[in-house]
Amino acid sequence: MKRPGSRAAVSALAGFAAVAGSFAVSGLTPSFVAAPVGAFVVATTPAAIVAFAIEELGFLGETLAFAAGVALTVGLFAVANYLALLVSDAGGSRSSAPSGVVGPAAVAVATGLLAWYLVATVRSTLAAAIAATGFVLLASTVIRPTDPEGTVDGVRRRVLALSLGVLGFGVVSYLFGSRQSSGTDRDFPTAFDADVAALRTQAAAKELAIEGIPGLVSEIDEFFEVDINSVDPTVRADDWILSVTGEVASERTLTYDELVDGDVRTAYDTLRCVGEQLNSTLLDNAIWTVVPVAPILERAQPAGGCECVMVRAADGYYQQFPLAAMERGYLAFGMNGEVLPREHGYPVRLLIPGHWGEINVKWVTEVEILDEAVDGYWEERGWNGTGPVNTIAKLWTVTDLGDGRWQVGGHAYAGIRGIETVEVSTDGGDSWTDAELSEPLDPETVLGERDAWRQWRYTWEPPDGETEVVVRAIDGEGTVQPREEASPFPNGSSGWVRETISV
Numbered sequence: 001m002k003r004p005g006s007r008a009a010v011s012a013l014a015g016f017a018a019v020a021g022s023f024a025v026s027g028l029t030p031s032f033v034a035a036p037v038g039a040f041v042v043a044t045t046p047a048a049i050v051a052f053a054i055e056e057l058g059f060l061g062e063t064l065a066f067a068a069g070v071a072l073t074v075g076l077f078a079v080a081n082y083l084a085l086l087v088s089d090a091g092g093s094r095s096s097a098p099s100g101v102v103g104p105a106a107v108a109v110a111t112g113l114l115a116w117y118l119v120a121t122v123r124s125t126l127a128a129a130i131a132a133t134g135f136v137l138l139a140s141t142v143i144r145p146t147d148p149e150g151t152v153d154g155v156r157r158r159v160l161a162l163s164l165g166v167l168g169f170g171v172v173s174y175l176f177g178s179r180q181s182s183g184t185d186r187d188f189p190t191a192f193d194a195d196v197a198a199l200r201t202q203a204a205a206k207e208l209a210i211e212g213i214p215g216l217v218s219e220i221d222e223f224f225e226v227d228i229n230s231v232d233p234t235v236r237a238d239d240w241i242l243s244v245t246g247e248v249a250s251e252r253t254l255t256y257d258e259l260v261d262g263d264v265r266t267a268y269d270t271l272r273c274v275g276e277q278l279n280s281t282l283l284d285n286a287i288w289t290v291v292p293v294a295p296i297l298e299r300a301q302p303a304g305g306c307e308c309v310m311v312r313a314a315d316g317y318y319q320q321f322p323l324a325a326m327e328r329g330y331l332a333f334g335m336n337g338e339v340l341p342r343e344h345g346y347p348v349r350l351l352i353p354g355h356w357g358e359i360n361v362k363w364v365t366e367v368e369i370l371d372e373a374v375d376g377y378w379e380e381r382g383w384n385g386t387g388p389v390n391t392i393a394k395l396w397t398v399t400d401l402g403d404g405r406w407q408v409g410g411h412a413y414a415g416i417r418g419i420e421t422v423e424v425s426t427d428g429g430d431s432w433t434d435a436e437l438s439e440p441l442d443p444e445t446v447l448g449e450r451d452a453w454r455q456w457r458y459t460w461e462p463p464d465g466e467t468e469v470v471v472r473a474i475d476g477e478g479t480v481q482p483r484e485e486a487s488p489f490p491n492g493s494s495g496w497v498r499e500t501i502s503v
């Protein structure tokens with residue numbers, strides 16, 4: 001391996017092998033060597049770009065950050081391997097013996113040290129080091145400087161063969177690793193199945209059949225996902241503890257079993273992200289199995305000066321908001337009759353009815369009662385998203401019914417104010433007609449009584465040509481959704497949704 005060209009190629013391929021080996025044993029968890037690098041990518045990318053990626057691209061944003069993290073990590077290992085081989089080759093006398101054990105040993109040490117530095121877990125470190133070393137050993141037997149075929153072309157052909165080999169190893173590692181990634185160690189308690197089923201029945205009875213839009217309950221794999229992670233945390237229910245700390249008479253902790261043994265109820269609740277565009281789809285409703293936060297706080301007896309809390313999570317996320325909102329909040333461990341999925345905060349997340357998604361902290365670990373208000377994660381970046389949601393009527397579907405009539409429809413949401421009316425204008429906003437609304441979900445089955453979206457639809461016969469359809473909602477307090485337009489940053493989008501149809 002004394003040729004600089006093949007040294008670089010072998011270093012890069014061994015770097016890839018190291019990352020693949022780590023993935024094979026860790027899967028998409030924080031002990032995967034690329035996870036901290038992905039987090040670094042997110043942390044060092046300008047806030048505006050991060051906000052755009054996670055809000056506009058959603059899962060794709062998370063995937064991009066992850067891919068960048070993987071590419072960077074392969075690069076880091078490649079550099080470490082290259083230096084290791086350079087040093088070992090220089091020290092390895094002039095003998096023409098095949099690289100022997102010095103080169104592979106140097107790679108083992110370099111890869112191991114780097115992996116340990118990144119994730120400090122034995123399994124992932126060993127897997128990375130073994131994979132990289134194994135690959136270098138293989139390469140050193142395949143590419144020999146003394147080989148009669150050691151011409152430039154011969155080496156190239158062999159490097160290509162090695163690349164295919166390492167790629168195959170990558171595929172196998174991917175398959176192995178993917179099986180490690182679900183990360184849940186509890187099942188949903190069957191005791192609550194009947195409650196979930198009853199709410200499914202209620203929603204099915206009340207939803208309007210509107211083509212092309214979700215029903216009243218979003219399915220888990222369609223429920224939007226927004227967070228700061230390129231790899232979500234894996235928290236075991238067995239290890240989960242919620243601490244109530246700070247300005248309290250006595251600090252308290254709560255385990256998962258204590259939580260699930262609490263005053264459990266199952267109810268609907270809608271979430272909406274402050275960063276979403278006016279008519280986008282970061283708005284969903286689910287059936288959550290929860291316990292109230294208030295009794296847990298009461299036991300600790302909060303006595304802070306600011307009447308505010310900082311809630312922290314296993315991914316390093318933190319949000320500060322009023323104690324009063326927290327006291328009306330819930331800790332959720334079930335979603336649509338399953339344990340909370342990993343991407344939505346397994347094992348436990350916060351639900352704060354009526355407030356923007358950002359304070360509905362996932363993977364929650366700590367509630368600190370503060371004496372003085374300090375900014376949370378998004379407020380440090382200029383957002384103003386800890387308060388109640390803005391009122392919105394979405395226009396998510398336009399259908400030509402084929403008999404001269406057209407139908408428009410969507411969902412409307414106003415947090416705990418509830419939706420009272422949705423109005424449609426087909427003359428650009430001069431005159432308004434009430435749309436048909438889905439029956440409200442029974443307040444006893446909704447967190448915050450009215451914190452659930454409603455569906456609306458409107459059918460009419462538009463004239464030939466272009467028609468501008470405008471929609472707006474009126475909340476339960478009689479306030480009309482404001483006409484004034486604003487983009488999401490920093491207070492959430494505002495204005496009426498408009499669509500032009502041509503007949």
Ligand SMILES: Nc1nc2c(c(=O)[nH]1)N[C@H]1C(S)=C(S)[C@@H](COP(=O)(O)O)O[C@H]1N2
Binds near residue numbers: 225229
């Ligand atoms: N721990 C943690 N909780 C979090 C976030 C996060 O990045 N980390 N993102 C918040 C934001 S901005 C939103 S909109 C909601 C989205 O919840 P969902 O992904 O379950 O839809 O989670 C909130 N909770």
Ligand SMILES: [Mo]
Binds near residue numbers: 226272273274275357
């Ligand atoms: Mo959000």
